Amino acid sequence: MDRFRMLFQYFQSNSESVMNGICGLLALASVKIYTSFDFSCPCLPQYNMAYGLGIMFVPPIILFLCGLILNRQSLVMLEEWRRPPGHRKKDPAVIRYMCSSILQRAMVAPVVWIIVTLLDGKCLICAFSGSVDPEKFVGFANMSTGQVQQLLAKVPCKDEELMRNSTSRKAVSRYLRCCSQALGWSILLILIIAAFLARWLRPCFSQATLLQARHWSNYIDMEQKVFEETCCEHSRLFAHKCILHFFESMRQEIKLHSFSLPREGEGDEGEEDLLRGITDQDQVNKLLKTWYYEKPPLDVSQAQQR
Amino acid sequence: MDKFRMIFQFFQSNQESFMNGICGIMALASTQMYSAFDFNCPCLPHYNLAYGLGILLVPPFILFLLGFVLNNNISMLAEEWRRPRGQRGKDPSVLRYMFCSMAQRAMIAPAVWLSVTLLDGKCITCAFCTWVPVEALGNASHPHLSPGEIQRLLARIPCKEIYNGQQLIANEVAVRYLRCISQALGWCFVLLMTTLAFLVRSLRPCFSQAAFLKSRYWSHYIDIERKLFDETCAEHARSFAKVCIQQFFEGMSTDLVAARCHLPRKAPADTGEAAEKLLGITDQGTMNMALKSWHRCKPPLHLHPPALPTGNGWAGEGQPPMQPSAPRREAVAHYSWV
Numbered sequence: 166m167d168r169f170r171m172l173f174q175y176f177q178s179n180s181e182s183v184m185n186g187i188c189g190l191l192a193l194a195s196v197k198i199y200t201s202f203d204f205s206c207p208c209l210p211q212y213n214m215a216y217g218l219g220i221m222f223v224p225p226i227i228l229f230l231c232g233l234i235l236n237r238q239s240l241v242m243l244e245e246w247r248r249p250p251g252h253r254k255k256d257p258a259v260i261r262y263m264c265s266s267i268l269q270r271a272m273v274a275p276v277v278w279i280i281v282t283l284l285d286g287k288c289l290i291c292a293f294s295g296s297v298d299p300e301k302f303v304g305f306a307n308m309s310t311g312q313v314q315q316l317l318a319k320v321p322c323k324d325e326e327l328m329r330n331s332t333s334r335k336a337v338s339r340y341l342r343c344c345s346q347a348l349g350w351s352i353l354l355i356l357i358i359a360a361f362l363a364r365w366l367r368p369c370f371s372q373a374t375l376l377q378a379r380h381w382s383n384y385i386d387m388e389q390k391v392f393e394e395t396c397c398e399h400s401r402l403f404a405h406k407c408i409l410h411f412f413e414s415m416r417q418e419i420k421l422h423s424f425s426l427p428r429e430g431e432g433d434e435g436e437e438d439l440l441r442g443i444t445d446q447d448q449v450n451k452l453l454k455t456w457y458y459e460k461p462p463l464d465v466s467q468a469q470q471r
Numbered sequence: 472m473d474k475f476r477m478i479f480q481f482f483q484s485n486q487e488s489f490m491n492g493i494c495g496i497m498a499l500a501s502t503q504m505y506s507a508f509d510f511n512c513p514c515l516p517h518y519n520l521a522y523g524l525g526i527l528l529v530p531p532f533i534l535f536l537l538g539f540v541l542n543n544n545i546s547m548l549a550e551e552w553r554r555p556r557g558q559r560g561k562d563p564s565v566l567r568y569m570f571c572s573m574a575q576r577a578m579i580a581p582a583v584w585l586s587v588t589l590l591d592g593k594c595i596t597c598a599f600c601t602w603v604p605v606e607a608l609g610n611a612s613h614p615h616l617s618p619g620e621i622q623r624l625l626a627r628i629p630c631k632e633i634y635n636g637q638q639l640i641a642n643e644v645a646v647r648y649l650r651c652i653s654q655a656l657g658w659c660f661v662l663l664m665t666t667l668a669f670l671v672r673s674l675r676p677c678f679s680q681a682a683f684l685k686s687r688y689w690s691h692y693i694d695i696e697r698k699l700f701d702e703t704c705a706e707h708a709r710s711f712a713k714v715c716i717q718q719f720f721e722g723m724s725t726d727l728v729a730a731r732c733h734l735p736r737k738a739p740a741d742t743g744e745a746a747e748k749l750l751g752i753t754d755q756g757t758m759n760m761a762l763k764s765w766h767r768c769k770p771p772l773h774l775h776p777p778a779l780p781t782g783n784g785w786a787g788e789g790q791p792p793m794q795p796s797a798p799r800r801e802a803v804a805h806y807s808w809v
Contacts, residue, residue, distance in 0.1 A: 202590065207651035208644075209608070216651050223658045230665045234672055243676040324643065396688055397695075404696035408703055439710040446772035449711075456700065459557030 180238070180386050184270055187235055191274040195228050199281050206291035206321040210314050213321070217292025221282050225275030232271030239267050241386050259385070262378035276356065283349030286342035287321070293344075294320040297337055304333025406465040414461070415452050416442035490576055493541060497580040501534055505587050512597035512629040516622045519629075523598025527588055531581030538577030544569060544694065551693055565693070568686035575671075582664050589657030592650035593629070599649060600628040608648060609640025711774065717750075719770045723761050724751030 207216055233239050242263040245255070282288045299305035299313050308316070319325045320337045367375065419442065443449055513522055539545050548569045551561070588594050601622050603609075616624070616639070624636035628645045636642075675683060728751075752758055 203592070205592075205647055205650050205654075207647050209648065212648075212651055216655070219655060219658065223662055227658075227662050227665045230669045234665070234669055240672070240676060243673055244680060247677045247680070322643070322647070326641075397691065400688060400692040401695050401699070404692060404699045407696065408700050412703070439706055440714065440774070441707065443707065444711070444714075444774035449707075449772075453704075458555050460554060460559045462558040 180383070180390075184236055184238060188232065188270040188273050191228060191232055191235070192277045195224070195274045195278045196281055198224070199278060199285075204287050204291075206287070208319045208322040208325065210295055210318045213295055213318055214292050217288045217290075221279065221288045221292070225278050228274040228278060229271050232274055233267065236267055236270060238263060238382075238386060241389055242267060244389075245385055256378075256381060258374055258378045259381045262375070263382045263385075266382075280349050280353050283345050283352065286345040289345035289348075290338055290341040291321045293341055294318060294337060297341065301340075302333045302336050304331060304336075403463075403465060407461055407463070410465060411456070411461045412441045412443070412452070415448075415455065419443070419448055419451075490542065490544075494538070494576045494579050497534065497538060497541070498583040501530075501580045501584045502587055504530070505584060505591075510593050510597075512593070514627045514630040514633065516601060516626045519600060519626055520598050523594045523596075527585070527594045527598070531584045534580040534584060535577050538580055539573065542573050542576065544573060547694055547697060548573065550697075562686075562689060564682060564686045565689045568683070569690045572690075582660075586657055586661045586664075589653050589660060592653040595653035595656070596646060596649040597629045599652075600645065601625045603628070603640065603645045603648060605640050608644050610638060711772075714774050715770060715772070718775060719765070720750040720752070720761065722770070723757075723764065727751070727757060727760075 202220075204220065206213060242260060245263070246260055248255075295314055295317050297317060299317065305313050305316065317337065320334050320341075323329070323334075443452060508526075510526065513519060548566065551569070552566055554561075603625060605621070605625070621639070624639055625645075627634045627636065628642060628649075631642055634642050752761055
């Protein structure tokens, strides 16, 4: 009993660490999905850009939505936002705090995907190989625009017969990859600096409000968990009383209908209690049939008054 | 008892996380099944479409049904739906809640299969290879080929070893094109599913939150009540069996006293616990008789009230038995299997 209570208490007090764990798992999952995804650029002039940018931006949206769905606190925040005021006022600072913490956590996995994509380079090579300036590269002189576009579109596909050992293909590919990696590292640097500044400078502004908002958002979360737990406990006790009451009423019905009353003997009181007056195959069958055909009403007030 | 209550309570409060666990396991199983499945495109004009779409759509349907079958609550839902009204009204919103939560969980594994299939691309490549736009991607002006022959050629695109239409359209070009479309479809499907899930989850607290809390409470209650009833019946069965067997042994020993007058009387000064537990059977012959009698002639499912201490002997003498024991024998044999 104690150990389970302890586990429960640990989880309740550390719902933030549970959410951080989920956030980290989602980031790892995004890396894993990227590495197991078989990227194959279509190498056709109109499709390249759509494919490349699609792979770069659609999965982050999916990961962001997943991050919102998997986070329990988003439901809590929505409920707090939409509930009628009742006897308890609503504090917009708490809701804002919860919203911002949820959004921050949900943004980690998409950002990881975008950065991994940029550092790997395949997406950008696929998307922008057709937009490269062919003047800069040696092998594209003396060709019509259409042909140049076709050739450039085939740059991302290394196994294409035309481009297999082409040095100009390798040059374009290296150039685009360099741009992509530079972009990736810059974005990473900017984000880390922003996170660092936000965390460092926050205590300088409105620390007291922040502490209050954090406390009350934790409180709301814990209150909901305790409510759910209490409801479970209550329904268990309710069911227990209901079933006992049912067995009692069965016993009384049997007493009314059969003339051979089982006498309340002095011996073996423990077993008698558990048997609850049902000591016969037919009585057991009747009890089970009644349980199905006529479930008892959801009302244990008479049981309480006994 | 306390420990059971504790574990029970833990599971009850975490019933949903238990179901979520099963749901996640099924999703992993579906990806594993897909990677273990040996995909073999037939590379024939009309069979490709059937095979490809079959592999795309039939396993999700199976996984969906399996999701329902593996869910313990389906029998609870069916029971609640079909039971007679009796003294307790039926609440349709509770039934709807139970069905919706089960359907949502059952839909995850099929959605995973569909996404993995589309993102991998083999199925769509197999199914739609005859619909590749040859004019745009290849040499449509290739002469002397009837439409039927072109179809047959294109149908061999997924099978690289036997593909002989390299002049018409290069194999890699066609495969890349089809795979690109398949992956685009796959990501769009995943985006659509995720958006739907997000909307369903986030719009619920905005409308009908109170009704939701009510349905959730009563659906948990029905589940707990069913489990508690089973538990109580099991307890009752245990006590029933204990008393029945005790009465059988007592009956045996009084029978022997009546028949043989061999058994020594219980010395009242000496009755320790061990002697009581022997139930009056103290030698090999008697034990063998008891065992034989247990096999040949099980006692009726009818417990007598406990014997009064006046030492009347036969416990059931004070009251007429409810029914004769003979017709019970088949019923008893049937019951002893439970």
